[in-house]
Amino acid sequence: MTGHRSHVGLRAFVREEFWSSEIPRVELWRPFCDILSRFQIRRMEWKATAAEQFLVSVAERSQIRSASRATTRSLGSRFIRERADPSATDLDFGGGNEFVCSELERDDFVVELLKLLVASACCRAPARLQQLLLPMGESLADARNVDSIRPHSSSPRGEPCHATPSSNEEALAPTQISRPAPAPAPAKYDALEYGGGAVAGDLRLMMPYLSCTSELFGLGPECRGEKKVQDFRHSLRESNRHALNGRRRMLYSRKAWISGFVSGLALEWVGTPAGGASIIYTSIGTLGTEEKGEAQSIRNLWSDLATPAEDPVVSVPSAHSGGSTIRSNAASPTECVAGVHHGAATNSTAQSAITRTGTSPLGPMHLPPNSPSLLPLSPHIPCLCMAPPVQAMTNYVAMPFHASHSMHGTHQPHIPPVVFPSMTSPALQQRQESQSLVQERDSSTFENHHSGPASRTRKRSRNWEAWEILLLIQAxxxxxxxxxxxxxxxxxxxxxxxxxxxxxxxxxxxxMDRDATACKNKWEALSGEYKVIKEWDRKPGNPTYSSLSFQERKQNNLPTSFETEAQELMDSFQGSRQHMVPPSVVDSTIRHSMSAGGTRAITVVPPGADSTVRHSPSAGDGGEGSTAEDEREQVPPTEEPEHIEIWASGKRKKSCGNVVAAFQELSQSIMRIEKERADRAREANEMAKDAHLLEMRKFEFLQMKMDREDERAEKFVGVLGSIAGAFHKMAEKM
DNA sequence: TCAATTTGAATCGCAGTAGG
DNA sequence: CCTACTGCGATTCAAATTGA
Structure with missing residues (x-):
């Protein structure tokens, strides 16, 4: 069976059956379980968020026109689109994502999507999707040079699979995918599954793990949001409660704060006998049954790692994202905890792993080069990961989870091996410098943002906190x-x-995470809101904005949450812009008006300069060759009204003196008012910072409290165990 | 720079499911 | 029956983008 035939069959199936039938959404994402079981994937939950990200990335890579939006909006816009482009059809993959493409594109997209799904080996296959894969099996198998995907059923070899209803379960016989010698399974180590947000394991062990990975992925508590932290606290309490009952707790994180950076990957926390520790990404999450001693040792390892002296950042060149960031909390190479920062790339980024060669009891856990997970992809779709095959490295080695191969085996881009030298090597410093340069370049200009096609995928930054807004206004x-x-x-x-x-x-x-574009956007939003508020306040009869309730603000189309402190701070220079004209401007204004009136110019003499009143040459009064233009250029700014002197004569001189005196008085009063406002704003800013610190301390305190409760619970369990042992002995004696 | 629009992300409620 | 957890749809907010 050729690939073409299989595609034809697939297209027919897609057109006639798959997309026309009313399939529950979940059925689309319940798939591949049998295939994944062949990959020894025990369980993988693909949450809608991760699926969306994956699909968006696939669509972008496939250069298929895609539209991703919330379902509520998509329903309305779908109607518009269909009217505008009758040939456009929607694919709804659930989770609120739709892909708009032509029919031909859609079929190609589906084919490529299925390949990618298999390649990623990170989602479960429903029977229908598995059925879709059947006709593709041989072509895929030929392409990737692994065992073929073919049904157990008696279907003729290579026969395209047409629209067979899934009600016939026999037709959905499991496929045969044999896997080459799998990587050694980490049998005795606690493992975590982050299948797009699924977390499994003992949370007492996961606590440092989660903190670690959150840190590694650049997601501090502030990035997760208070609600998520609350969820996590709740989860932790639940886990502890169940742990007291002696049961292992499977916990699933409902929210997407994990799935945002890890989808379809299992992460393992592995302690090494040598005292080192590594986080290893593997394709398979194996939930080991850790012994208590091991759990304690892992915890001890974490406590050793919890106080790193440095937090070096290593930049890893990448063909796709332009550079992944490997953050290590390790104080030394023997204490390596590493991860992959998820950056701009999608879930593909987290497909390389770091382990320290030689010390891990499990050895390098890379998949064999001909593993089915190394599925070749279509040439026009960039592979999920361009990392090279594992090679012996000096200190650290990046383990590719998915290697890059072309569909036809001809395109093999050369990517230099990713080497992680020792933390103090010159190469590291060079990478750090290059990384900082990249960050500098990215943040230094927002024009870049509007230039290239890549800039269209700017990631939404986190929400601005109140104190950050105040800081921006201050800036x-x-x-x-x-x-x-x-x-x-x-x-x-x-x-x-x-x-x-x-x-x-x-x-x-x-x-640190606000670049020029973000600042500009936020400032524009702020200034717009400020203007609206000021216009509202100016209208006679309107109550002040600050006195309005939330609902009243919404009803009047006013910004709902514009902080009073921010308003006052903006008042200090925005609101008084029309009135508080800086001296230099007033100087030129007055000079202009007076010269327009036929008088001599007013010259502002800087503090250190010659304060002698000079005449303009145009006045023919002995100006020593100094022209008005020269004076204008020579006049540096001055903010000291007492240095202002007037060069004029006659009646106008007195008039100008009055004007300047009035200006001095006015400017002094304005400056005083502004200073008071600035002081108030500064106090507000400090209060906001204090509140932030207070929240952080509160969180730390709660964590300590939970730790203590945990310890007490362990002691209690120990006492119960002793009692049980005593009863046991008594029973034996009896 | 501003206003309008698009879109990402968070949140909530509801219904379904599994297990005690 | 209750509880916990899930996916999904709906809603809202706000950042990002677009166009004048």
Whole structure:
């Protein structure tokens, strides 16, 4: 059976049966279990979120027009699209994702999707999808040079599978996929399954693990959100409660804070006899039955690792994402805890793993090169992972979970092996520098964001917290004051340079993950909201914005949550913009108005300069060759009203003196008011920071409390065990 | 720069399922 | 029957994008 024939059969099936039938959504994502069982995948839950991410990535890689949106919106827009493009059809894969493509594209997409699903070996196959795979089996098998996928049933070899209803279970006989010698199973080590959010295992062991991986993946508690932290606390309490009953607890994390960075992968926490520890990504989650001693040793290992001296970041070149970030909390190479930062890439990123060669009791856990999981993919679809085959490395080695092979075996991109040198090597420093350069480049300009096609997939940044907003306003205010204070070169700077400084300001205050684009977007949103609020407040009869309730704000189309502190802070320079004109501007304004009135110009003399009143040459009063233009250029800014002197004569001189005096008085009062507002805003900012710290301490305190409860529970279990032992002895004696 | 639109992400309620 | 957990749809918010 050729691949073409199989595709024809598949297309026929797709057209006639698969998409036309009313299949429960879950059936689409319950699939592949039999196939995965051949891969010794015990259980893999593919949550809708992970599925969406996967499908989106597939669609993007397939260059198929895709539309991903919430289902509620998609229902309406589907109607519009269908009217606009009758040939467009929707594929609903559940989870609120739809893919819009032509019929031909759709079939190709389905074919490629199925290949990828098998290649990723990380989702379960329902009978229908498995049935879809049958006609593809031989072509796939030929392509990847593994055992064929064929049904147990008596179907003729190579016969395309047409629209056979799934009600006939016999027609859905399990496929035969034999796997080459599997990697040694980690029999006695606690394992975790992160199948798109599924977590299994003893949470007492997972606690450090989760903290570790969250840190590794750059997801601190602040990234998970309070609700998620609450969920996790609840889960932990539940786990402890069940642990007291002596039962192992299977826990599934409902929320997607795990699935966001790991989908379809199993992660294992492996302690080594040598005292090292590694997190190893494998394709298969095997839930070992850890002994208590081992559990304790792993916990001890974690406690050793919990206080790293450094947090080095190693940049790993990648052909797809432009660089994955490997973060290690290890204080030394012998204490390596490593993971893959999920960055911009999708679930494919987490397919390489790091382990320390030589010390792991399990040895390198890479899959054999001809493993079925190394399924070749279509040439026009980039493979999930471009990592090279495992090679002997110096200290650390990246283990590819899915290797890259072309569908036809001809395209083999050369990717240099990923080597993780020792933490102090020059190569590491070089990578760190390059990484920082990349980060710098990414954050330094937001024009990049609008330039390339890759920029269209900018990841949504986390929500702005109140204190971050205040900080941004502070940064903008500083930029504003700097701008008006230096009318020369700085005024010629473009917007990107300004926002570069704002980003620097944010980073100085420990806001590291806001780039120029994010700052610009947020500032534009803030300024728009501020303007709306000010317009509302200006209208006579309107109650003040701050006095409105949430509902009232919504009814009046006002921003619902614009902090008073932020408002006051913006008042300090935005609200008074029309009134608080900086000296240099007033200077030029007055000069312009007075010269327009036929009088001599007003010159602002800087503090260190010659304060002698000079005449403009145009006035013919002995100006010493200094022209008005020269003066304008020579006049640096001054914020000291007492240095302002007037060069004028006659009645106008007195008039100008009055104007300047009035301006001095006005500017002083404005500056005083502004200073008071700034002080208030600063206090508010400090309070927000304090609140943040307080929350963090509260969280830490709760964690300590739970740890203590855990210890007490263990002691209690120990006492119960002693009592039971005593009873047992008594029973024996009796 | 601003307004409008699109889209990602979080959250909640509901119904179904499994196990005690 | 109760509890815990799930997927799914609906809803909302806000970041990102687009176009003037």
């Amino acid at each position: 903008k205010k500083a930029e504003f004051e700097r701008y008006w204070g230096h009318p020369g070169r700085e005024r010629l700077e473009n917007s990107a340079q300004k926002y570069k400084r704002i980003v620097d300001y944010m980073r100085q205050h420990r806001v």
